[in-house]
Amino acid sequence: MKFWSVGVIGLVGVAAIVGSVYVSPGALLALAVVVALAVGIGWPHYLGIPAKKTLAAVIGLPGAGSAVAAYYVPAPGFLNWTPAFIALGVMAIFVVQLIRGTGQAQRLESTLGCCVGVLLSCLGAGWIAGARFNGVKEMLLVAGVSAAVALLAGLIQWPDRIVAPLGVILAGLAGPLAGVVFSDIAVLPAAVFGVVVGAVLVSFRRLVTLRGGPINFLAALSMGLGPVSAVGSLAYFIDKLLIY
Template sequence: MKSSAAGVVGIVALALVVQGHHVGIGYVVGVSAALSVIFGFGWPHYLGIPAKKTLGTIIALTGVGASLSVGLAVGPDYLMWTPIYIALGFGAIMVVQIIRGTGQKHRLESTLGAGAGVIIAGFACGWVASLRYLGEPGLTLIVGISAAVALLAGMLPWPERIVAPLTIALAGLAGPLAALIFSDVRILPAMALGVLAGAVIAAFHRLRTLSQPTGNWLSLISAALAPLLPLGSLLYFVEKLLLR
């Protein structure tokens, strides 16, 4: 997938998620679940593994269930049920890999790849948890802007050895600038958020550039969404560790 197309998909997804602070919890739950479904059905195609529909359904249901559980949870531990959904999803992946009759030689690779998809989709609910925990858009805007800057840096047609550190550095600088404009978050936590967001996106960008394009647009969109879905959980944990 071209970096420019991946960047556009990522920025659109970020805009949809960040808008949730102005619309409401129900909207964020819906967006998180919808992105999980798109990611879930595209991820097996991106990896090129067998049983694509079955594995895609499991990954999508994991993300939808986790998002709904966070939206309905009571108390500050909004991600309490998320590990259960991820464990159930990973167990279902293993069952499918055991009983299916094709691709036995690559069963381990299929299990690990689909399991990674379950984890990514499961942690997409972190965007909902972040909104419910803090209730104000400052931190979400910091992560969203930092991630958008990282995506824009990844669109540059330069060698990876230059793009990767540049992505992390620019995202780390964007975090404090966004904090100064949109919130009263201190500089160091904002910079930490920016650096972490940039590192995640740079890592997935490298993974995407190493893989071969499949020509399936659903799989390409899934690859573009992969680094963005778990950023919400990263934001949620940083909120709990640094700010409260």
């Protein structure tokens, strides 16, 4: 698959998550678990490392556990268990590498890269935390609009030096616009959120283009949904710090 397919997968993921927010909390939980598992399954394929099935499990399962915890934990500590699941996943990765033994291929790349995968998988719990935080669904809608604009900018097949600032600027403008149209969120927090989301998503675009050449579907799935997962926690913390 070509690199632009990653952006399309990301757009579908954003639309599905924001839509599930308006359906029911249970639908959002189910989708968050699916996204976490998808990131886990595809991340080893993107890295091109051995032991893909085992590492997929230790990346995806902590993310699923983090999402379930964010759904059931009492307020206000929605993400209190997320660091524990991240630590559990990282420890599991080190255990897997120890079992593989000394001298195995790509041990360092596998360890470092999979730790990043665990982080991305677990950060998806932020979508659930944001939905539960103050019941204002519009904030997540603003998050989705900003992310979608940044992903759409990333589909443009121009050099990264042009697309990167363009994506950040457009996302920074889309945030306040969405805030004005869909809610009463102040312009400044919405703009800050848009800029941060844009920066994160165009950074992931760079990771895809650095890979060079086509990638398989599982790798594209993980790279498309990984940054979308991270946006959930960004929305939650910006909501707490700047808006609530």
